[in-house]
Amino acid sequence: MVSLRAGLSWLIGVALLATLLINLTIQLIHAGPRVRAEAGSNLRLAREFVLTTIANLPDNDNPAPILRRLYANLGSLRHVDIKVLERGESPPPRWSAADHPNDAGPPAWFVKLVDVPPPRVILAPIRVRDSDFGSVAIISNPLDELEEIWSDMTWLASISLVVTLAIIALVLLLVRFSLTPFGALQAGLADLEAGKSGVRIAPRGASEFRQISNALNSLAATLDRVRQENRDLVNELIEIQESERKEIARDLHDEAGPCLFSIRAAAVSLQDALAHSPPNLERLRQISAIVDRASEALQSLVRGLLGRLRPKGLSELGLKTALESLFASWSLSHPEVDLRLLSPHDLSSLDETTAFAAYRLVQESVTNIFRHAKASWAQVSVTFGWDKVDETGEGEAEEAPTLTLVIEDNGIGIAKERRSGMGLLGMFERVQGLGGAMKVERRDGGGTRVIVSLPIRDEEEQDCE
Structure with missing residues (x-):
């Protein structure tokens, strides 16, 4: 069974991870249209720039070197490559990342997943005084924008991961601190189960734990009171039983004893009276009356005892x-x-x-x-x-x-x-x-x-x- 601490950590971790995946998925869905829009916009601006440059060329025999120096001085352009082609030279058949090595570039699986559009090539002819001096090839470079998207997603994933780990750590500390009263509650319940008396739990922690502690303290006090009442009741019952036994013993000793002694003495007197021949009838009547009175007294005593032990x-x-x-x-x-x-x-x-x-x-x-x-x-x-x-x-x-x-x-x-x-x-x-x-x-x-x-x-x- 998963503990509450682990359950909360897993819940928060999964929620943050799901949020991160949703954000990454949204960026990934918008990455393709973003790359296409950015590449098309930059390709159009580069074309206007190249056409304006060609239109303002001086009257030279071959303006290609001037254009090469000009584009070389511009440095690396984002999203486009500009190459000056000699007359009769064909543009490159394809453009790839190998032509522009970059260790920080996106991996191939990411490029394939985003579905980067193929490079577009626009040729601008170089014509001066109706002479053809070659052309300028403008090639779109979508990986520049894709590198930015990959960098943003990498940073987002890294920061989200760090934040997730920090939040989980804070949650673990908070849960550990908040659940500290559980140990005292568990120990108190174990003491109650073991039958200990005087069990009390100091209320601390959140209000819910304080309410539980107060309820357990009330339960423990009630159990202590019931145990004490039971002990008092058992002691009282024992005292009542002993008192009843003493009374029965006293009644048997004080009342049954003399009756039995009278009956036994009458039996001895009866034997003595029968030993004489002829027996004394008057003496026999007296002995019979003594036995009858003793038996009646004994019977009354037994009847009273039975009435006390069991309702008549x-x-x-x-x-x-x-x-x-x-x-x-x-x-x-x-x-x-x-x-x-x-x-x-x-x-x-x-x-x-x-x-x-x-x-x-x-x-x-x-x-x-x-x-x-x-x-x-x-x-x-x-x-x-x-x-x-x-x-x-x-x-x-x-x-x-x-x-x-x-x-x-x-x-x-x-x-x-x-x-x-x-x-x-x-x-x-x-x-x-x-x-x-x-x-x-x-x-x-x-x-x-x-x-x-x-x-x-x-x-x-x-x-x-």
Whole structure:
């Protein structure tokens, strides 16, 4: 793949070379007519000059020597040659560059390419007192004009070549200087790909590079924040898990332990009672009552643990029943808050994943109300709806069925500048994991409103899992 620097150099070089070729072609096209016009004009002027000279000759026996000296003193004429021919002497059969050697003359291929017209010969007779003393041959010399054209084209090509090389060199230096920020951008992207934190790129260079650098710095800051939030969330989850395990271990130790000890002690007492003959029926009834109470306490403990680990009745009875049971327990433990549950639809058809997520979101939201809101009234609404979802990723949104949760209270409300805690962050992560949307806002009348939209999966998606 060609680099940007090489591509720009080639582009400018080709453009300048094409301009040079166009200029040379234009000069070459006009070279032939120019040579013909110049040669014809000079041939006519030379003829008038020769005729005027002959007409003004003195009365001599032979004026040819005088004419030779005169034309010799004129020197070399441009575009024409003048030769004095003796009487009976014929003009040269052809004229060529060999007769006028010139190292700076145009090459033969250029002469052939321009299509130089053949030399023209005009004879002017030398007559004095009706006597014939020979003639003057005027021969056109088109190579003089062609030499000028060749010289101009050579200089033009040389200067254009030098200018082209100079421009390419300047472009290379400019591109090299302008593309210097690319190295920093590439290094920054490599650091981001490697997962490094605190990656920042100093904005420099052109405005486009500065905008890219600012965008990458913003992206790096967002990634650092997300990584920190993920670490905090993982640590919080670990702490919650450890706390839950400690509570379960404490409950098992404080409640299950005594129950199991009572059952074991009752078993030993039962064996002692059965060892006597006849057995003491009253003692057996007492031992049976002890085992029954211990078993009931142990069963209640296990039921409570299972309810904490998995919502009671969620899989069997559905989301609505599980929420009603949860609200009933909350009403007993928090009588100061008026809790309301609005669920006008049948929620039994929800898949287990969506139902479990909705249950946990309601549980976390209402728990936050108890802890922080200082509210006297709270309401949870669970309804079906339709939201626009872009499933193709091409910007074409289609309406899809959703489960909408609205949890609101009349408490102190959430501060605008307050950073989301681990509870809200965990809720956001859970909603995003299911492809839903969540919004937390302040109510106009005071308090907080949490709006959650969870997509409802069809049977084919459930079967794929």
